Amino acid sequence: MEPLEDGIARLLAENPSPFTYTGTQTYFVGGPSEVIVVDPGPAMNAHVDAILDAIGERKLVAITCTHTHRDHSPASRPLKEATGAPIIGCAPLALETAGPRADASFDADYAPDRILEDGDTLEADGFVLTAVATPGHTSNHLCYAVGDALLTGDHVMGWSTTVVVPPDGDMGAYMDSLEKLRLREDRVYYPAHGPQVDKPSRLVRHMIGHRMQRERQILKRLEAGDRDIETLVLNCYPGLDPRLRPAAGGSVTAHLVELERQDRVERLSEDTWKPLPSRNDTGSD
Incomplete structure (x- = not known):
């Protein structure tokens, strides 16, 4: 596990590909006694074990997903089974395109105990995680704000532009979500793939x-x-x-x-x- 700043750390899953870059990054938000896991990633035994090791003796308050592509949400189930923690986050979505997926297929078995809407919050050891609805890459995509840091999932990545594939991927919604982020005052982005973004406003303007x-x-x-x-x-x-x-x-x-x-x-x-x-x-x- 790699500490990033007070209350935020991350762990890289070993699932590199042309679409995931070096792999999916799982984030940990919380302190010494409580933690929230964001984007537990693919259901790989080694990665689930690494998440559990990183949690340690802390209480897992919630397992949270930005969206339901199979490189982000499947590990939520073995993690819930191992800890009893609820799955709280994006809405379920299992939609296939007319042809084979270009990036990652949807996780049809994702089953949240509670769905977060725009502005809803979770808290772990005083660190507040706030849902920011950002449809476009998928219709159920959420980013998560922690203070002035934003966990951007696949909406903004640190290495490449985001794939938007109809029918669920929507370019108009994606552009509206980018404009929504442009108007925010986030200090740093922590994406699910690639390095952190230290000048988020400039990057979003470039993406638009x-x-x-x-x-x-x-x-x-x-x-x-x-x-x-x-x-x-x-x-x-x-x-x-x-x-x-x-x-x-x-x-x-x-x-x-x-x-x-x-x-x-x-x-x-x-x-x-x-x-x-x-x-x-x-x-x-």
Whole structure:
């Protein structure tokens, strides 16, 4: 276990991949007698044992998850069985996309004892954990504030942009959640994957700008004649690791779905799209 600051520590699960970076980071919030575990991670025996060792003789107040992808929530069950602590956190969600997942599948067996809503709190040894609803990566995603530190789950990661895959992943909701974080005054982000973010406001502004730039790029490629997701990915992500193309395709689709809501593109088939004339372009003098 790695101490980060007073009341917050973390433990890395040994599940590295192109989507988890070095692995899922489990967080511990609390003091010498009580603790909350955030994102217990995958149900790997060695990781569950390491969590239990890190808890030690402390009371486990709650097992909390940011969302229910299988690299975040499955260990909640063996941890509850071992300690009797309740699972309190994001809502359950078991939704599969039309095709295979590009990142991690949903944990269909996740069963919280209590669901946290935006602004709800938990406390361990005087350290208060506050839920911050941030839908977008998934519709049930929560971040957690501890003072002026924010545990960001997969909403903001320290190494890569977040995957947004419809139908549950929603680009409009994701952008709204980024704007919500932009208006906060957090000092540091502790993501589930990658290093801590010491200049969170600057990173969030960059992420918003990056997504807006990607949207413009997709529209430009549509206007140039690209129609299907595969072609859009190849032209918008040149040199991308082939293993990451399905994830990029999901994000391109999420952008297109949001543009469709805005009447800026039209879906021609399941996988093909075309641009629509600008609403400001009336065709008259």
